[in-house]
Amino acid sequence: MSVTISIQDLVKKYGETVVIPELSVEIQKGEFFTLLGPSGCGKTTLLRMIAGFNSIEGGSISFNDKVINNVEPGKRNIGMVFQSYAIFPHLTVKGNIAFGLQNRKMSKPEIAEKVKDILKVVQIEQFQDRMPKNLSGGQQQRVALARAIVIRPDVLLMDEPLSNLDAKLRIDMRNAIKEIQREVGITTVYVTHDQEEAMAVSDRIAVMKSGIIQHLGTPQEIYQRPANVFVATFIGRTNIVDATLKHEQGQYTLQLEQGYQEIIPNVRVPKAEAKSSLAVKVSIRPEEFIMSEDQTGIQATIVHSVFLGQHTQYFVDLASGQRAEITQESQTQLLSPGQTIYLKVKPDKINVYDAKGELNYTGSAQL
Numbered sequence: 551m552s553v554t555i556s557i558q559d560l561v562k563k564y565g566e567t568v569v570i571p572e573l574s575v576e577i578q579k580g581e582f583f584t585l586l587g588p589s590g591c592g593k594t595t596l597l598r599m600i601a602g603f604n605s606i607e608g609g610s611i612s613f614n615d616k617v618i619n620n621v622e623p624g625k626r627n628i629g630m631v632f633q634s635y636a637i638f639p640h641l642t643v644k645g646n647i648a649f650g651l652q653n654r655k656m657s658k659p660e661i662a663e664k665v666k667d668i669l670k671v672v673q674i675e676q677f678q679d680r681m682p683k684n685l686s687g688g689q690q691q692r693v694a695l696a697r698a699i700v701i702r703p704d705v706l707l708m709d710e711p712l713s714n715l716d717a718k719l720r721i722d723m724r725n726a727i728k729e730i731q732r733e734v735g736i737t738t739v740y741v742t743h744d745q746e747e748a749m750a751v752s753d754r755i756a757v758m759k760s761g762i763i764q765h766l767g768t769p770q771e772i773y774q775r776p777a778n779v780f781v782a783t784f785i786g787r788t789n790i791v792d793a794t795l796k797h798e799q800g801q802y803t804l805q806l807e808q809g810y811q812e813i814i815p816n817v818r819v820p821k822a823e824a825k826s827s828l829a830v831k832v833s834i835r836p837e838e839f840i841m842s843e844d845q846t847g848i849q850a851t852i853v854h855s856v857f858l859g860q861h862t863q864y865f866v867d868l869a870s871g872q873r874a875e876i877t878q879e880s881q882t883q884l885l886s887p888g889q890t891i892y893l894k895v896k897p898d899k900i901n902v903y904d905a906k907g908e909l910n911y912t913g914s915a916q917l
């Protein structure tokens with residue numbers, strides 16, 4: 551059975567140091583939920599609180615309607631997968647997977663049946679009699695995953711499970727993890743600092759900084775309408791530029807460099823901040839720039855280019871002196887360093903923030 555995890559006003563302190571000030575979130579039944587953020591933001595701390603390995607200094611964690619704050623880790627019915635595979639070196643693959651079931655006092659045929667089923671799900675049937683030392687990192691991680699899910703946990707917790715794998719295997723394994731999770735449908739909390747990995751596997755992502763959720767949303771929402779400048783720069787690549795937002799005759803016009811301006815269709819400024827002219831920060835992703843055919847827009851000079859096949863990445867100096875990154879579909883002839891171009895932006899795609907970069911005025915960013 552998989553459960554809803556409700557976290558209410560949760561506080562974590564180490565001595566006098568507050569690591570998680572007061573965090574609330576509801577993780578849906580069967581959801582693949584990721585905690586994403588830079589090193590030290592409190593992801594592992596929160597995961598360990600769910601597992602029962604860390605004390606709780608305030609608030610509550612519930613599985614469905616049951617508060618589990620004081621339930622010991624072994625009784626929470628949780629499966630865990632860590633960065634270090636933590637599988638037993640002296641047991642075969644089959645032996646490793648059967649281990650958790652033997653502790654649950656099942657009959658031998660029942661255990662054999664369950665192990666067989668899980669070997670199939672994680673696709674390591676052919677290695678069932680091997681010892682772990684004769685397996686690749688990816689195969690060992692599949693064993694760890696199989697061992698975690700064979701007990702049919704209510705919750706699956708994964709802490710950087712792919713960090714020890716090489717780049718290609720990480721991609722293969724993240725796809726495998728996503729498929730397996732979908733098949734077994736267990737509520738999953740996944741910790742990573744790798745934004746691309748988070749985007750690839752998650753139903754929803756909580757982007758954290760200093761123990762606080764900065765943005766909670768689907769990968770698409772977080773990429774397209776990041777709640778603040780921290781999230782915009784942490785997820786994917788972007789350019790942050792200063793600009794002025796003018797409110798005239800019921801519409802918002804963004805004034806960028808050199809008199810270049812665009813009407814922005816989806817602006818909502820809270821009443822308390824509303825003025826006819828606001829200093830703002832704008833997040834423009836590399837693909838949200840358009841090269842202007844006529845000589846209007848922001849003048850820029852090509853510094854260098856990186857050919858990536860279908861797309862080419864250009865690093866340019868804007869007239870203001872700011873370095874920017876733009877991505878364009880590759881043309882037969884690449885633009886050369888020193889060449890002058892004119893840039894416009896896609897007004898419905900870019901994100902406009904208050905001057906502190908804390909509040910998104912565009913779209914429907916939810917916090």
Ligand SMILES: Nc1ncnc2c1ncn2[C@@H]1O[C@H](COP(=O)(O)OP(=O)(O)OP(=O)(O)O)[C@@H](O)[C@H]1O
Pocket residue numbers: 564569587588589590591592593594595596743
């Ligand atoms: N046992 C502890 N005692 C004191 N401080 C701790 C302890 N464990 C973690 N911390 C602090 O709590 C903060 C959050 O740590 P945590 O391990 O949760 O971060 P993280 O986001 O998982 O980082 P990483 O990606 O580097 O693992 C850090 O500032 C860390 O130094």
